[in-house]
Amino acid sequence: MYMETKPTGFSRALLPPCCSDCWEVMNLKSAEPWTLLRGNQLVKYTFECNICGGMTTRMKQEDR
Numbered sequence: 310m311y312m313e314t315k316p317t318g319f320s321r322a323l324l325p326p327c328c329s330d331c332w333e334v335m336n337l338k339s340a341e342p343w344t345l346l347r348g349n350q351l352v353k354y355t356f357e358c359n360i361c362g363g364m365t366t367r368m369k370q371e372d373r
Contacts, residue, residue, distance in 0.1 A: 326365055328358040335365065343368065 325335050335356035343351040354367045 325356055326367075328361060328363050329365075330363050331358065331360045333358055333360045335359075335363075338364070 325337060327333065328335055335358045338355045338357040340352055340354050343353045345351065349370065351368045351370055354369065355364060356367070357364050
């Protein structure tokens, strides 16, 4: 019997993206809090590729 399990409460922002240049999975480099002018709390995730050094950033609104 095949059973698929999915993590609960796992954010899509935490799933590592693929590098657009070499198609390797990127590693999470940092996660830092970010605040917009109207007080919205965001988390800024920075991912880095180990192969070519490319970087990308994702923003996610913090759950209250």
